Amino acid sequence: MKITLRIWRQRSADQPGKYQTHRLENVSRDLSLLEVLDQLNEQLISSGERPVSFEHDCREGICGSCGFLVNGQAHGPRAATSVCQLYLREFNDGAELTLDPWRAKAFPPIQDLMVERSAFDRLIAAGGYCSTGTGQAPDGNALPVGREQATSAFSTATCIGCGACVASCRNASASLFVAAKLAHLGQLPQGQPERARRADAIQSQMEAEGFGSCSSNLECEAVCPQEISADWISWMHREKRH
Amino acid sequence: MTHGLPDPRIPTGPLADAWQRTREGLPLISPLRKGQMDVLVVGTGLAGASAAATLAQQGYRVTVLSFHDSPRRAHSVAAQGGINAARSVAVDGDSVSRLFADTLKGGDFRAREAGCQRLAEISSGIIDQCVAQGVPFAREYGGSLATRSFGGALVSRTFYARGQTGQQLLYGAYQTLMRQVELGRVQLLTRRDVLELITVDGIARGVVARHLLSGELEVHTARTVLLCTGGYSNVYFLSTNALKSNTSAIWRAHRKGALFANPCFTQIHPTCIPSGDVFQSKLTLMSESLRNDGRVWLPKTPGETRQPDSIPKEERDYFLERLYPTYGNMTPRDVASRRARELCNAGRGVGPGGRSVYLDLTDAIKAEGKDAIAARYGNLMTMYERISGDDPYHKPMRIYPAPHYTMGGLWVDYHLMSSIPGLFVLGEANYSEHGANRLGASALMQGLADGYFIAPSTVTAWLAGTPAEDVATDHPACREALESTYRRISQLLNSEGTTPVNSFHRELGSVMIDRCGISRHADGLRQGLEQVKALEQRFEVEVRVPGEASGPNAELEKALRVKDFFGLAQLMLRDALAREESCGAHFREEHQSDEGEARRDDVNFAHITAWEHMADGEPIRHSEPLQFTALQPSTRSYK
Ligand SMILES: Cc1cc2nc3c(=O)[nH]c(=O)nc-3n(C[C@H](O)[C@H](O)[C@H](O)COP(=O)(O)OP(=O)(O)OC[C@H]3O[C@@H](n4cnc5c(N)ncnc54)[C@H](O)[C@@H]3O)c2cc1C
Ligand code: SF4
Numbered sequence: 001m002k003i004t005l006r007i008w009r010q011r012s013a014d015q016p017g018k019y020q021t022h023r024l025e026n027v028s029r030d031l032s033l034l035e036v037l038d039q040l041n042e043q044l045i046s047s048g049e050r051p052v053s054f055e056h057d058c059r060e061g062i063c064g065s066c067g068f069l070v071n072g073q074a075h076g077p078r079a080a081t082s083v084c085q086l087y088l089r090e091f092n093d094g095a096e097l098t099l100d101p102w103r104a105k106a107f108p109p110i111q112d113l114m115v116e117r118s119a120f121d122r123l124i125a126a127g128g129y130c131s132t133g134t135g136q137a138p139d140g141n142a143l144p145v146g147r148e149q150a151t152s153a154f155s156t157a158t159c160i161g162c163g164a165c166v167a168s169c170r171n172a173s174a175s176l177f178v179a180a181k182l183a184h185l186g187q188l189p190q191g192q193p194e195r196a197r198r199a200d201a202i203q204s205q206m207e208a209e210g211f212g213s214c215s216s217n218l219e220c221e222a223v224c225p226q227e228i229s230a231d232w233i234s235w236m237h238r239e240k241r242h
Numbered sequence: 243m244t245h246g247l248p249d250p251r252i253p254t255g256p257l258a259d260a261w262q263r264t265r266e267g268l269p270l271i272s273p274l275r276k277g278q279m280d281v282l283v284v285g286t287g288l289a290g291a292s293a294a295a296t297l298a299q300q301g302y303r304v305t306v307l308s309f310h311d312s313p314r315r316a317h318s319v320a321a322q323g324g325i326n327a328a329r330s331v332a333v334d335g336d337s338v339s340r341l342f343a344d345t346l347k348g349g350d351f352r353a354r355e356a357g358c359q360r361l362a363e364i365s366s367g368i369i370d371q372c373v374a375q376g377v378p379f380a381r382e383y384g385g386s387l388a389t390r391s392f393g394g395a396l397v398s399r400t401f402y403a404r405g406q407t408g409q410q411l412l413y414g415a416y417q418t419l420m421r422q423v424e425l426g427r428v429q430l431l432t433r434r435d436v437l438e439l440i441t442v443d444g445i446a447r448g449v450v451a452r453h454l455l456s457g458e459l460e461v462h463t464a465r466t467v468l469l470c471t472g473g474y475s476n477v478y479f480l481s482t483n484a485l486k487s488n489t490s491a492i493w494r495a496h497r498k499g500a501l502f503a504n505p506c507f508t509q510i511h512p513t514c515i516p517s518g519d520v521f522q523s524k525l526t527l528m529s530e531s532l533r534n535d536g537r538v539w540l541p542k543t544p545g546e547t548r549q550p551d552s553i554p555k556e557e558r559d560y561f562l563e564r565l566y567p568t569y570g571n572m573t574p575r576d577v578a579s580r581r582a583r584e585l586c587n588a589g590r591g592v593g594p595g596g597r598s599v600y601l602d603l604t605d606a607i608k609a610e611g612k613d614a615i616a617a618r619y620g621n622l623m624t625m626y627e628r629i630s631g632d633d634p635y636h637k638p639m640r641i642y643p644a645p646h647y648t649m650g651g652l653w654v655d656y657h658l659m660s661s662i663p664g665l666f667v668l669g670e671a672n673y674s675e676h677g678a679n680r681l682g683a684s685a686l687m688q689g690l691a692d693g694y695f696i697a698p699s700t701v702t703a704w705l706a707g708t709p710a711e712d713v714a715t716d717h718p719a720c721r722e723a724l725e726s727t728y729r730r731i732s733q734l735l736n737s738e739g740t741t742p743v744n745s746f747h748r749e750l751g752s753v754m755i756d757r758c759g760i761s762r763h764a765d766g767l768r769q770g771l772e773q774v775k776a777l778e779q780r781f782e783v784e785v786r787v788p789g790e791a792s793g794p795n796a797e798l799e800k801a802l803r804v805k806d807f808f809g810l811a812q813l814m815l816r817d818a819l820a821r822e823e824s825c826g827a828h829f830r831e832e833h834q835s836d837e838g839e840a841r842r843d844d845v846n847f848a849h850i851t852a853w854e855h856m857a858d859g860e861p862i863r864h865s866e867p868l869q870f871t872a873l874q875p876s877t878r879s880y881k
């Protein structure tokens with residue numbers, strides 16, 4: 001099939017960016033969008049041009065490295081799918097796709113479609129853990145966890161830290177990411193001792209990093225590749241008053 | 243100069259509490275003194291994150307380097323199935339000795355017995371540790387930890403978190419690590435590619451790393467270095483590993499003197515989504531739990547063109563059930579992979595290029611209903627549909643084996659120290675307990691055993707016994723490592739060709755999967771060696787690495803990795819050629835029984851091969867004999 005890619009090109013944060021358009025004839029429908037970028041990059045390299053920079057690694061939707069906007073949608077049109085799992089067969093022959101990086105104050109641009117998301121690591125460092133050391137753990141069966149409780153905690157623990165929720169939010173809020181972590185640990189007995197402190201610490205860090213606040217537009221939930229529910233954001237708001 | 247093989251420091255006396263005795267006899271260091279000692283950890287997968295967090299907790303000053311932008315992205319995140327542990331509470335009588343025996347047998351008696359024993363002993367504590375961190379393992383209704391059976395094991399001892407066990411274990415370790423970062427005990431340096439090891443007086447004292455955003459080369463020195471950099475399946479280009487997984491850190495260490503053990507022991511996983519287009523970049527694993535309910539088959543007639551649902555049952559060959567009546571579709575990974583390949587080579591394969599076999603759940607769906615199957619495998623079914631575009635509820639899935647795990651790695655002694663004193667190697671990067679074939683769900687166990695429990699004791703023992711001065715970053719050894727790295731980078735950037743790195747990597751991969759993949763023979767291996775040498779020479783003149791040394795340069799990163807893969811590939815081929823037997827995942831066509839089963843040679847090959855790099859000339863092959871006292875080598879049989 002034929003496809004046109006209009007890609008945001010920006011050498012570095014302190015230089016202006018602009019779109020560059022590439023038409024690809026004859027690409028397989030069975031390729032992922034990232035594989036199409038690989039193919040384009042091979043052409044650019046052979047013709048002496050600078051290849052497009054984008055983040056990726058596992059290419060199976062689990063590491064959270066990849067992520068950019070496809071026609072304004074974080075991770076593209078397919079629900080519950082990170083962009084490495086987006087295949088060309090989702091698009092019509094001749095489609096034109098505009099690719100933009102995540103844009104958020106807390107995610108400074110690096111190059112082209114790459115941005116820096118280390119703010120997420122600092123949110124976790126602020127309190128996204130259970131304070132336990134190696135060799136101090138009690139028997140794992142000493143604290144029973146009901147099946148439903150374990151399943152619910154698991155469903156929030158699956159966040160891959162991709163940043164789509166932030167990128168799709170008009171306030172660039174990290175609420176879904178933070179709520180997911182607070183809900184993961186807050187639903188388990190192991191997470192109880194530090195529950196209040198954790199909620200305070202991470203939410204203060206969120207403000208310090210320059211993430212915006214939540215105004216319940218629910219775009220985050222719609223783009224989250226792990227389908228984490230925005231209900232956890234309301235849960236988090238109750239949690240703060242805990 | 244030959245250094246030979248160092249003492250593997252295997253404990254003497256009874257096997258059962260050998261690790262406990264060893265640990266109790268190891269020297270300690272006071273927390274105060276630990277606070278003055280720097281430790282470098284490379285990698286933040288399960289092995290690296292667990293080691294770094296534990297060493298920091300003990301009081302060391304830890305610096306962690308990783309090429310990822312966040313520790314949470316290490317490829318451990320992709321492990322699906324689960325983690326083994328022998329816990330005495332299990333109802334089916336599993337125990338430490340059983341897990342020990344399964345690990346040793348699974349590895350086809352090509353691992354150290356003391357190491358397998360230790361792993362089984364430590365396993366239970368790993369689960370407790372992870373639970374305390376908040377890892378949401380699956381639970382029974384009563385609230386206790388749930389288990390399932392996995393990959394050829396007859397007992398249920400695999401702990402899991404849906405199909406995302408690796409992710410959850412990694413996040414547990416990552417969060418614990420981030421806590422140590424917040425406490426100021428760990429300096430976390432992300433987006434750093436480690437490209438060289440620094441040794442001073444023959445002892446590992448640091449690394450050279452390239453900052454992947456600025457492009458700057460940095461020197462980091464410490465009292466000891468831990469490499470936890472994962473496996474090298476990406477030598478095959480298409481594999482289940484992440485695209486940036488690489489061999490560079492261990493390969494550079496090998497070139498500096500660290501012995502490389504059993505490089506040819508690589509595991510090929512039978513249930514992966516096959517390739518189609520040349521630009522396909524990745525083979526995705528689907529949990530082999532699918533083989534519990536799925537039936538593997540091929541049309542009986544070569545060149546069959548009908549759609550699978552219009553091929554009547556009589557014209558289908560359920561070849562695993564036919565060949566292995568007892569285990570059927572659950573035969574071990576290597577056997578299932580080999581049979582699929584043989585039949586595809588004989589022209590019986592289906593899909594693009596005839597490179598796949600059917601994995602069919604339709605009988606199970608008929609028997610139990612779509613909902614029951616969806617409840618069990620829903621996420622895998624969606625993943626398959628997303629990648630292949632086919633609906634697995636109505637059409638059999640197409641699968642093919644793919645490189646998945648590398649048992650080989652840097653040789654380490656019982657203390658996880660390589661043949662370079664002061665250099666420790668943990669996780670998939672080392673050659674340790676999996677012998678010639680790893681059991682499902684045992685890699686996560688090993689990575690965490692290494693990082694949480696073994697290295698923290700043995701690294702301390704090393705530091706206690708080896709007083710040393712700090713190494714200044716402008717020490718001649720550092721300057722030399724820096725300069726040689728700088729030269730390698732300039733060489734690549736100055737190459738005047740026009741061919742992108744990927745193109746060479748694809749070619750290397752196709753040679754390796756063909757010559758040194760699921761099945762191997764002497765002629766093929768020799769030819770493979772010539773092909774790889776020729777390809778490497780072409781790479782040197784024909785490659786184009788665009789851009790500069792400074793700033794982000796993904797192509798330069800790739801070029802450095804692929805260059806190291808060329809060296810490793812040659813060593814793998816040599817190793818496969820020298821090992822004149824079939825064992826575990828290493829199948830030499832010359833060494834098989836009349837029924838086509840692997841023939842192991844315990845008289846001549848009951849050893850670990852350890853290769854020594856030579857600056858000039860061919861590498862030297864050393865061997866470490868393996869002794870078995872608790873369990874005598876038996877022949878694997880799945881008939
Ligand atoms: C798809 C898949 C499914 C699996 N499922 C299971 C399972 O169910 N059960 C099981 O037991 N095992 C499973 N395995 C195997 C298991 O996941 C791995 O063996 C294990 O996680 C490896 O952990 P590690 O810490 O050694 O390395 P990794 O997790 O790969 O981490 C490597 C680290 O090293 C860093 N690094 C690498 N090279 C460099 C360099 N040159 N410079 C700087 N940093 C570097 C990386 O950034 C990363 O942080 C699976 C593997 C795959 C691929
Ligand atoms: S909450 Fe969802 S969208 Fe946000 S970082 Fe996590 S996985 Fe990505």
Ligand code: FES
Pocket residue numbers: 055056057058059060061062063064065066067082083084085
């Ligand atoms: S590349 Fe890992 S999630 Fe997309």
